[in-house]
Amino acid sequence: MSFGGLLSAKAAAEHRVVLPRSLVPGSVRTSIAVYPGPLANMTESLARLIQEPSGCFEQTSSTTYPMTMAQQYFQTHTGVNPELVASAREKLERGYQRLVGYETSEKGYEWFGQNPGHEALTAFGLLHFTDMRQVREVDTAMLERTREWLLQQRDGQGGFNRKRRALHVWVEDADTSNAYILWTLLESAGQPASQAKALSREVASLKAAAAKSTNSYVVALAANTLALAGDTAEARTLMGRLASSQGKDGVVGGATQSIVGSSGETLNIETTALAALAWMREPAYVGNVERAMKFLAESSDGGRYGATQSTVLALRAIIAYDKARASKLTPGLVRVYVDGHPVGEPVRFDGSSQEALKLPDVSALLGTGERRVELRMEGARSCRTRWRSPTTA
Numbered sequence: 001m002s003f004g005g006l007l008s009a010k011a012a013a014e015h016r017v018v019l020p021r022s023l024v025p026g027s028v029r030t031s032i033a034v035y036p037g038p039l040a041n042m043t044e045s046l047a048r049l050i051q052e053p054s055g056c057f058e059q060t061s062s063t064t065y066p067m068t069m070a071q072q073y074f075q076t077h078t079g080v081n082p083e084l085v086a087s088a089r090e091k092l093e094r095g096y097q098r099l100v101g102y103e104t105s106e107k108g109y110e111w112f113g114q115n116p117g118h119e120a121l122t123a124f125g126l127l128h129f130t131d132m133r134q135v136r137e138v139d140t141a142m143l144e145r146t147r148e149w150l151l152q153q154r155d156g157q158g159g160f161n162r163k164r165r166a167l168h169v170w171v172e173d174a175d176t177s178n179a180y181i182l183w184t185l186l187e188s189a190g191q192p193a194s195q196a197k198a199l200s201r202e203v204a205s206l207k208a209a210a211a212k213s214t215n216s217y218v219v220a221l222a223a224n225t226l227a228l229a230g231d232t233a234e235a236r237t238l239m240g241r242l243a244s245s246q247g248k249d250g251v252v253g254g255a256t257q258s259i260v261g262s263s264g265e266t267l268n269i270e271t272t273a274l275a276a277l278a279w280m281r282e283p284a285y286v287g288n289v290e291r292a293m294k295f296l297a298e299s300s301d302g303g304r305y306g307a308t309q310s311t312v313l314a315l316r317a318i319i320a321y322d323k324a325r326a327s328k329l330t331p332g333l334v335r336v337y338v339d340g341h342p343v344g345e346p347v348r349f350d351g352s353s354q355e356a357l358k359l360p361d362v363s364a365l366l367g368t369g370e371r372r373v374e375l376r377m378e379g380a381r382s383c384r385t386r387w388r389s390p391t392t393a
Contacts, residue, residue: 235281273296
């Protein structure tokens, strides 16, 4: 079992653990960690995510894109293990060389570099290379011709071509594909408002499609896209629709399909992360952002947030949230309780704490039946931290 959430001085965080009667004595192990800020969480996540890139374009991105996003975060924060950053940088370099090798002879990108290029995969690559540009050198000419190739895929009706292939396709409908490609074109543009003018037909088409769409994923993409395009009024309208679809658990419901054909938890993560990115543009949605971030924090498992797309979008939301809400930590203590009884000594943190705080193993207190595991913060007035506790039996 693995669970987590947000902990604050105002409210304890708790989880009820239920173990079966067939439990073998001594077979339970617990590991509880508190992350004073996103840096601690991302540092530990990156340590688990660092892998040698391999496979096709999408498989290579599954390792290099999370490292790209983490490197962005580390550039603006101190206290990161230099050896960890250096290892990630080396593997990111090899990943970049693999990725650019999948550009097709007719331009654009495909899983193994075979013509014709895939429109949505190329859009994904354009966004990845643009993000990567913030942490390493990226071939400018390649970026320009990739963008130009995508622009050439416009169908003249306000959308983009969707050429069919025998292998390696993402299962997306026209609205999903058009929304994703248009969002990446504006999100990766140096001057999105200027780019939006050149894509006015596509922007208008997405606006109309989003107004009728029952897919929250498309609505979230459109909210971000229209905000980038300068259509603030319509973007706010779509943000309001997303807010009405958000549950108490922070999840934005109503998504039926994403660009990669996700379902279940990964689709929820992608949609909620996109909604959070849109809401962060408007102060009125602070409460919605907080609930969304709580859900994303609870979704982390071994440093990943589901599949590649959901992990990338979750990290993008976390980095944006950190920039918008960054503040100095108030010193305090964190202590773990089982059924209301304290376990071990409290763990202290202060304004400079950047490593994960390890709390005592409570496995000896988890017998058969239900037990309440609780974390309480003492002394801090306003700090909010993430916590995660994997339990195995």
